[in-house]
Amino acid sequence: MKPSLTKLLIVIVSSILIACSAPIKRVIVSPELHIGSSNAFQQKQIQLRVKDMRTLSHIVQIEQLEHPAQLYPAQQSLEQSVETSLSSALKAHGLTIQPQAKNQVEVIIDSALVKVEQTLLKYGASNEIIFRVVINNSEGTLTKSFKTSGTSKGPLKADIAVLERDFNQQLAKLLTEIVKSEEIQQFLQ
Secondary structure, three states, X not given: OOHHHHHHHHHHHHHHHHHHOOOOOOEXXXXXXXXXXXXXXXXXXXXXXXXXXXXOOEEEEEEEOOEEEEEEEEOOOHHHHHHHHHHHHHHHOOOEEOOOOOEEEEXXXXXXXXXXXXOOOEEEEEEEEEEEEEEEEOOEEEEEEEEEEEEEEEEOOOOHHXXXXXXXXXXXHHHHHHHHOHHHXXXXX
């Protein structure tokens, strides 16, 4: 074979293999907070920042004996999803988000992972989400941690859609706790 024909054949085979490979699946992080609206924050203003301090950025990790772990990242950054959901909920409770506000609220994502142990006929999943909320204002600093976790089991293979739903429910629960925290509401007064 000629060298140019060999190169062409390599390019074609590589293209076919890449086209046939499974696309990277991504987890949709979209927590739905159902907490209504109120005047809990009485027109207070805050600066809001969300920081992801996790060392690895995936949301779902599926481990199976003698196979490499499958890692599923979020479709959009977890920081952005949390900030969008939290901003909407806080605004519904009378809070205004302004870049020059004296109350500085930082939400730090320490952990957000669904870990799955997959066997041939069943799976077990555990999830853990840990956030720290740090508020700085003229009165001082308040740091409060929020944690939620859960487990689930099922037959056969873990379904990414079910894991995604469970993660979003846990995340919504944690964000609701942040918005409804009386300690945070009092500190921002």
